[in-house]
Amino acid sequence: MITNEKIYDYDFAIIGAGIAGVIAFYNLTKEGCSCIIIDKKDRSIPYLLCKLVCEHDFPFMPEIPKNNVDIFVRDHWTSIYASRNIEALVDGKEFGAPLGKLADEYQLIQWYLNKGIEYGGTIQWKHEVTGIKILKENAQLTLLSEKKTDIEAEVKKINVKAVILATGASGIQLQQDLGFQTPTILNSITATFKNDPSLIMKNIPADYIFRLHPQISLEGMLWLNRAIDYFNIGYVSSEEPKEMGIKFLRILQNYQPIQQYFKGLEKKIETLTVKDFHYKKCTKYPIDAKVSDRVVVIGDAAGLLYPLYLEGVIGAAASAKIASEVLLELNKNESSFTTQDLRKNEKLLSTRILNSYFKMGKISDEMFFRGNEKPPFTIWDAYLNSINELQQLRKNIWIAYRCQDLENYPEENDLWCGEQIYKHLPLSKKVSLMPFFLKFKFIS
Numbered sequence: 001m002i003t004n005e006k007i008y009d010y011d012f013a014i015i016g017a018g019i020a021g022v023i024a025f026y027n028l029t030k031e032g033c034s035c036i037i038i039d040k041k042d043r044s045i046p047y048l049l050c051k052l053v054c055e056h057d058f059p060f061m062p063e064i065p066k067n068n069v070d071i072f073v074r075d076h077w078t079s080i081y082a083s084r085n086i087e088a089l090v091d092g093k094e095f096g097a098p099l100g101k102l103a104d105e106y107q108l109i110q111w112y113l114n115k116g117i118e119y120g121g122t123i124q125w126k127h128e129v130t131g132i133k134i135l136k137e138n139a140q141l142t143l144l145s146e147k148k149t150d151i152e153a154e155v156k157k158i159n160v161k162a163v164i165l166a167t168g169a170s171g172i173q174l175q176q177d178l179g180f181q182t183p184t185i186l187n188s189i190t191a192t193f194k195n196d197p198s199l200i201m202k203n204i205p206a207d208y209i210f211r212l213h214p215q216i217s218l219e220g221m222l223w224l225n226r227a228i229d230y231f232n233i234g235y236v237s238s239e240e241p242k243e244m245g246i247k248f249l250r251i252l253q254n255y256q257p258i259q260q261y262f263k264g265l266e267k268k269i270e271t272l273t274v275k276d277f278h279y280k281k282c283t284k285y286p287i288d289a290k291v292s293d294r295v296v297v298i299g300d301a302a303g304l305l306y307p308l309y310l311e312g313v314i315g316a317a318a319s320a321k322i323a324s325e326v327l328l329e330l331n332k333n334e335s336s337f338t339t340q341d342l343r344k345n346e347k348l349l350s351t352r353i354l355n356s357y358f359k360m361g362k363i364s365d366e367m368f369f370r371g372n373e374k375p376p377f378t379i380w381d382a383y384l385n386s387i388n389e390l391q392q393l394r395k396n397i398w399i400a401y402r403c404q405d406l407e408n409y410p411e412e413n414d415l416w417c418g419e420q421i422y423k424h425l426p427l428s429k430k431v432s433l434m435p436f437f438l439k440f441k442f443i444s
Contacts, residue, residue, distance in 0.1 A: 007137050010034045010122070011331060013160040015129050015141075015174070017043045019051075019105070020299025020316035021166030022112035023061065027324035029119035030063075033331060036122040036158065038129055038143065040170070043113065046106050048192045050225040050232050052076065052208060052312045053108075054100035055402040056357075060317035064111065071108050072101040073227045078206040079397075081387065082257070083380055084213055088387035089206065090397050099401035102207055102225060103313075129171075132163060132178060132295070139163050139294040161294070162327060162337040166320070168300040169281035178295055183283035183303025186219055186310075189244045190234035190278045191252065197229050199264040204231060210309060212368065214376040216251060219369065220310055224261070231261070236282060236310055245274030282310055285362075286354060291342035296323045307358065307365040314353065314406075322348045356409040357400075363440050364414070367421075370436075379433070382424040386417070389424075393417055418442025 012028055014021045017039040025037045050073070058066070066072060075098040079090045092098040113123065126146035133140040138159040145154040165171060165178075172182050195203075209224040216222050220236025233252070237244055252258070253269055262269045286303040290296065298304070304315025326345040327337075335341045368380045386393050396413040403409055422430065422437050437443045 007159060008161055009158040010036045010160045012036075012162055012164060012327060013038060013139070013141055013158065014164040014166055015039075015171065016166035016168060016299075016301070017041075017109065017113065017123075018166060018168055018299065018316070019109060019313050020301075020304075020320045021164070022109050022116065023317055023320035024164050024166060024298065024324050025116040025121055026063075026112040026119075027321060028327065029116045029121040031324075031328050032119075033328070034120065034122075035116070036124055036160075037113070037116070038124045038127050038141075040126065040128045040146070042125040043109060044125070048194070048227070048230050048232070049105040049190070050227040050230070051103045051105045051108070052100060052225065053103045054312055054314065055098070056400075056404060056406055057100065057312065057314050057317050059404055059406075060314070060321045064108075066101065068107075068111070071103055071111055073104050074102040074207060076100045076102050076207045079208045079210065080206040081384055082209065082211040083377055083384060086381055086384040086388075088384040090387065090394050092398060092401075094391070095395055095398045097398075097402065099398065102227060104227065129174060132174065134178075134293050134295070161331065162342075163295045164323060164327075165295060165297045165301050166299050166316075169283045171301060175297065175301060179292060180289065180295075180297055181287040183287050183301075184285050186236050186238055186282050186284055187241050187244060188220075188234060188236050188280050188282045188310075189241070189248050190232055190280075191248070191272070191276060192230055192232050192278070193262065193265055193267070194230045195265055200226060200229065200231060203260050203263050210311075211257075212377050212380050216247075218376060222251070222258075223309075223311060224258075233258070233261070234278075241279045242274075245277055245279070248277060249274060284310060286358070289346075290319075290349070291345050292339050294337045296327070296342060296345055298323050304358075307361045308368065309361075314357070318353050318406075319349060322352065352407045356411065357403075357406040360409065360411055360414045367418070367436070367440070378425070378429055379421060382421045382429075383417075385424045386420040390420060393420055415440075415442060 011033040012035045014025050014037040017037050028035050077092045077098050081088045127143045129141050130144045131142040141158050143156050147153040169185050204226050207226045211222040217235050217237040219238050222235045224233045283300045283303045290302045298319035299316040304319050419442050422443050
């Protein structure tokens with residue numbers, strides 16, 4: 001009789017050491033499972049990237065130390081939503097509590113990785129998974145190490161009970177080879193600037209800024225996250241990275257509403273080149289099937305970025321926690337990790353975030369990014385005017401940031417918001433957009 005030790009090298013393999021992957025790694029190793037996390041990059045190399053962590057994310061990250069200032073560099077009190085001509089501020093101080101925190105992504109990932117190692121987990125950097133073979137008794141992964149020549153590259157195989165795909169937008173071929181859909185892929189570009197903390201506070205008016213401008217992008221936003229001694233600014237688009245780099249240079253050097261952000265920088269904005277930017281892909285819209293025999297897809301790989309803002313960690317944290325819960329239960333019951341067994345993952349994901357919070361996000365995305373709207377973002381402008389005028393709307397946004405039970409997310413707040421937006425539209429737009437607002441029950 002063949003023993004389990006010969007069938008499995010590890011209980012679980014996690015491909016991708018982004019936020020979703022490392023949270024799953026932590027959750028599984030903490031409960032005694034043998035896990036390996038594999039990434040093409042070396043995630044131990046520091047970098048500067050600030051991420052929003054809303055209060056509603058923390059139920060999916062229960063053990064993370066919220067008072068760790070290396071990870072959570074700043075309380076997130078203020079958000080500015082903006083268009084070409086209008087800015088609207090939501091300030092947690094108006095309602096007595098912050099919207100969440102701003103996290104240093106590198107430190108956040110390292111905390112989960114280090115804890116996973118403490119619990120006996122294994123890390124494999126600079127290895128690419130080139131194939132996954134689903135067998136009756138296990139899943140077999142083929143790993144290719146990063147070497148200077150193909151001749152030197154090391155190939156090895158590992159056997160596991162189940163695989164978690166947490167590859168973001170970088171593992172599309174692997175996803176397709178396993179028969180999964182792929183989410184909509186967009187390109188993202190980011191610049192990072194270091195500055196004196198006092199100048200950052202003086203120059204940048206909010207912790208998070210989200211600006212829609214039709215000449216920047218019709219698919220995404222120009223965003224900014226403010227840390228302590230650095231800030232990130234970037235945008236999302238369907239354009240090719242080369243085009244985005246050239247455009248981003250023009251935006252940073254010439255777009256007047258953001259010029260104040262760069263005062264006092266050691267590196268002058270005029271000296272930037274396209275090589276100073278970080279280019280990556282991001283995903284949008286959840287795929288339908290997120291499980292198959294011995295495989296679960298989580299985080300950005302499953303299209304679980306919040307549809308409107310393409311920001312934050314809710315999709316990564318929630319899908320990692322839920323997948324971990326399901327895999328732990330199946331492992332305890334000595335499951336074969338069939339598609340049928342794993343479907344509980346999809347049911348829980350739908351119940352906890354997709355059928356409530358994400359559903360309203362998709363509606364908002366469809367409302368604000370209407371491709372046939374002339375001029376673009378008229379509804380967005382009405383939204384900003386509503387925020388500025390109505391304290392209750394600002395409070396509803398604050399509640400959305402802080403809601404601890406997204407399974408019972410208060411959709412009525414968003415429906416009321418839609419009603420107020422409709423009231424703030426120009427009369428000519430009310431007529432043409434009435435069918436849309438009726439469709440989503442913003443008006444009756």
